[in-house]
């Protein structure tokens with residue numbers, strides 16, 4: 001009898017425990033591939049504490065989905081992660097599940113977003129901070145500056161530089177506070193340090209922590225050496241791109257074998273003399289190409305929108321900004337992507 005009684009008591013207590021387990025965790029999910037994502041996460045951490053989850057586009061949905069099973073999660077920030085036609089509905093579904101669990105969600109971003117999705121997010125009471133004209137870190141700074149150190153303005157100015165958005169109303173005001181050359185140097189050192197550590201998430205999380213403590217990129221141990229190594233790699237690409245890139249009527253393109261595609265896309269753009277540069281790298285394990293697209297100043301088309309539509313038609317996904325965007329294209333459709341993209345650039 002006693003045993004059964006104890007057992008029942010145990011069950012009851014367990015139930016009470018589960019019900020009363022308080023949600024207290026703060027998590028920021030941010031983009032791992034550039035200074036805007038890493039810096040947004042750093043400012044969120046400084047303002048609200050909590051943990052950081054760094055995501056890239058292939059991992060984003062599964063990273064968010066995991067959070068729906070986190071019973072401690074109370075407050076979620078999502079930063080600098082744009083949506084595409086392929087994942088936007090799933091994104092709303094996952095956020096809806098989180099909202100039903102009473103998780104407070106703030107989504108800060110500057111990528112082009114479907115109006116229908118915007119309305120859906122408002123409906124489920126996701127707090128939206130969304131301006132396509134300013135980088136994410138500048139928007140985080142602007143929204144939460146009362147909770148941030150003065151130095152956070154410098155971090156935001158650097159992020160604006162790396163996102164080509166230091167000429168925008170808010171971004172330029174922040175940059176004005178500082179010496180331009182210093183900001184350019186620090187922004188580049190940070191970016192190259194991030195690019196050189198894409199396979200080392202623990203290190204990237206460490207960068208978020210260091211930046212959240214109001215440190216300059218030059219104070220990060222070995223950051224200048226990391227930048228130097230990256231500069232060496234990038235400059236070596238100039239010669240390779242000149243020899244290997246292919247030219248179509250409206251774009252230059254090149255397959256990349258052993259480097260990130262995004263850095264190379266800039267060189268392809270510059271050296272092709274065309275208004276659009278495309279670089280792509282095969283990810284064998286996924287059977288897809290990771291594609292980077294860059295547009296020149298004189299390119300008047302919104303490349304992010306074109307790439308979003310075209311990549312979805314070809315069974316992939318993609319999108320981004322008017323002059324800088326990316327896509328995931330099934331391996332067998334890469335040629336088709338190039339010819340159709342070229343045709344759409346008339």
Ligand SMILES: [Mn+2]
Nearest residue numbers: 036080136163
């Ligand atoms: Mn950004």
